[in-house]
Amino acid sequence: MTASTVDIALFAAKLAMVFFVILTLAAYLVFAERRVLAWIQDRKGPNRVGPFGLLQPLADLIKLLTKEDFIPTVADKWLFYLAPAMAAIPAILTFSVIPFGKPVAIAGHQVPLLIADLNVGLLFFLALSSIAVYGVALGGWASNSKYSLLGGIRGLAQLISYELSMGLSLVPVVMLAHSFSLTDIVVAQARLPFIVYQPLAFIIFLVSITAECKRIPFDIPEAEGELVAGFHTEYSGMRFGLFFVGEYINIIVLGGLATTFFLGGWHGPLLPPVVCFSLKTLAVAFFFIWMRGTLPRLRYDQLMHLGWKLLTPLALVNILVTGWFLQIVA
Amino acid sequence: MSVIDDIRAIAAGFGVTLRHMLARPVTIQYPEQKRVPYPRFRARIVLTRDPDGGERCVACYLCSAACPVDCISMQAAEGADGRRYAEWFRINFSRCIFCGLCAEACPTLAIQMTPDYEICKRDIMDLVYEKEDLLIDGCGKDSSYNFYRHAGIDVTQPRGEGLEETPPVDVRSLMP
Ligand code: SF4
Ligand code: SF4
Numbered sequence: 001m002t003a004s005t006v007d008i009a010l011f012a013a014k015l016a017m018v019f020f021v022i023l024t025l026a027a028y029l030v031f032a033e034r035r036v037l038a039w040i041q042d043r044k045g046p047n048r049v050g051p052f053g054l055l056q057p058l059a060d061l062i063k064l065l066t067k068e069d070f071i072p073t074v075a076d077k078w079l080f081y082l083a084p085a086m087a088a089i090p091a092i093l094t095f096s097v098i099p100f101g102k103p104v105a106i107a108g109h110q111v112p113l114l115i116a117d118l119n120v121g122l123l124f125f126l127a128l129s130s131i132a133v134y135g136v137a138l139g140g141w142a143s144n145s146k147y148s149l150l151g152g153i154r155g156l157a158q159l160i161s162y163e164l165s166m167g168l169s170l171v172p173v174v175m176l177a178h179s180f181s182l183t184d185i186v187v188a189q190a191r192l193p194f195i196v197y198q199p200l201a202f203i204i205f206l207v208s209i210t211a212e213c214k215r216i217p218f219d220i221p222e223a224e225g226e227l228v229a230g231f232h233t234e235y236s237g238m239r240f241g242l243f244f245v246g247e248y249i250n251i252i253v254l255g256g257l258a259t260t261f262f263l264g265g266w267h268g269p270l271l272p273p274v275v276c277f278s279l280k281t282l283a284v285a286f287f288f289i290w291m292r293g294t295l296p297r298l299r300y301d302q303l304m305h306l307g308w309k310l311l312t313p314l315a316l317v318n319i320l321v322t323g324w325f326l327q328i329v330a
Numbered sequence: 331m332s333v334i335d336d337i338r339a340i341a342a343g344f345g346v347t348l349r350h351m352l353a354r355p356v357t358i359q360y361p362e363q364k365r366v367p368y369p370r371f372r373a374r375i376v377l378t379r380d381p382d383g384g385e386r387c388v389a390c391y392l393c394s395a396a397c398p399v400d401c402i403s404m405q406a407a408e409g410a411d412g413r414r415y416a417e418w419f420r421i422n423f424s425r426c427i428f429c430g431l432c433a434e435a436c437p438t439l440a441i442q443m444t445p446d447y448e449i450c451k452r453d454i455m456d457l458v459y460e461k462e463d464l465l466i467d468g469c470g471k472d473s474s475y476n477f478y479r480h481a482g483i484d485v486t487q488p489r490g491e492g493l494e495e496t497p498p499v500d501v502r503s504l505m506p
Contacts, residue, residue: 036351039355041350042353044355044359293347294344
């Protein structure tokens with residue numbers, strides 16, 4: 001099958017649009033987080049730059065770009081350069097398998113609204129989420145400072161305690177949808193979103209992705225109170241910005257994944273599919289912010305305890321029960 | 331069960347934050363909205379005058395001695411009538427911590443705190459206030475007090491003429 005020029009053009013347009021939307025959204029998510037946290041704390045938050053402070057992300061960008069790009073003399077230069085990109089790129093890449101809308105027909109061409117419809121999209125996501133931790137670990141290692149190193153080590157230890165439960169919580173979804181492809185998973189939720197069948201798996205997944213994007217209450221690798229800023233202590237300027245934006249891209253992407261796996265993806269009443277998907281994703285992102293304003297940080301061992309002794313067994317039981325159920329229904 | 335209690339506690343926490351999210355912020359948007367301080371608020375310092383219009387300060391250095399950050403300095407001088415005054419008087423507001431100890435130490439009520447809290451300058455040297463900047467035309471908080479009426483012996487009035495003063499007793503006389 002040869003791709004026509006129109007196909008290529010449409011694909012490029014899609015790519016550019018997704019890139020633009022994700023980056024803008026990430027920037028505004030930072031702003032939204034600052035505003036919402038401020039409201040939670042009875043403050044107003046940034047409201048000076050532009051109407052309602054809406055130009056704040058732009059001001060932040062200019063600030064980050066004009067800051068000195070400082071590299072500690074003892075740092076491992078190349079790893080230090082690469083680590084922020086290693087943290088941000090997997091986050092964006094993951095979005096390529098998320099279907100954000102029903103396939104649409106443009107100029108006689110059927111255009112699926114996702115970048116790459118992998119038949120193992122779910123595994124692709126799990127793989128990338130594990131790769132993302134390299135940014136944290138190597139950034140912490142390359143900085144050659146004790147706080148950064150501790151942050152990096154914590155990042156790795158955190159990874160092994162949530163990754164397992166995250167993977168296991170997705171098994172029932174695969175069992176219900178009979179597919180690893182995210183499009184098929186969404187199609188399988190046409191009638192009812194999986195959260196109705198799998199509330200437990202949803203909660204486990206939600207807890208795990210909170211740990212995945214290193215947000216309070218699982219921001220152990222950063223832990224301002226103990227580790228200055230954890231793995232990115234030594235970073236400044238746009239390199240820090242890349243870590244920072246990577247975190248928010250991660251929130252959007254994981255929100256999108258939660259939507260895809262459990263909240264019915266683009267399915268929804270009345271509104272067009274893309275809007276439905278965006279609303280659900282933003283709702284998850286809002287929940288993350290709300291959670292940050294509410295919960296305190298867990299201790300290192302508490303996270304381990306939660307991951308290994310609670311979430312993983314629960315997820316396993318959940319798989320068993322789901323299998324048993326499917327057997328009865330079939 | 332403890333799990334249920336924990337879940338309830340977490341949910342209650344989310345409820346509290348949601349309530350605060352919807353509540354009115356307490357922020358005062360400063361340059362646009364200004365807070366009106368109480369009259370005894372301790373901010374910019376002034377030197378006041380007595381009801382007759384003379385300078386109250388007698389350059390006794392008590393304020394300068396009381397100041398914990400040593401930001402008051404002056405030079406005492408004496409007028410032709412024997413009345414003491416400060417030749418120059420300087421307060422460095424970049425060091426002042428607005429503790430009010432100077433105002434408490436002052437025996438003549440010359441140095442006083444005002445509620446004007448908006449003293450910030452681009453150049454730190456502008457925060458060094460000289461006597462001309464400090465001296466105001468009024469009496470400040472006490473409009474009737476005049477130190478020299480109580481203690482200005484031989485300067486503004488002869489011995490025995492001041493308020494709360496009795497004429498001097500001739501100790502060599504045996505008359506009652
Ligand atoms: S208010 Fe306190 S710090 Fe300021 S000049 Fe008076 S004594 Fe010194
Ligand atoms: S301001 Fe008051 S305390 Fe200070 S030198 Fe003058 S009279 Fe004395």
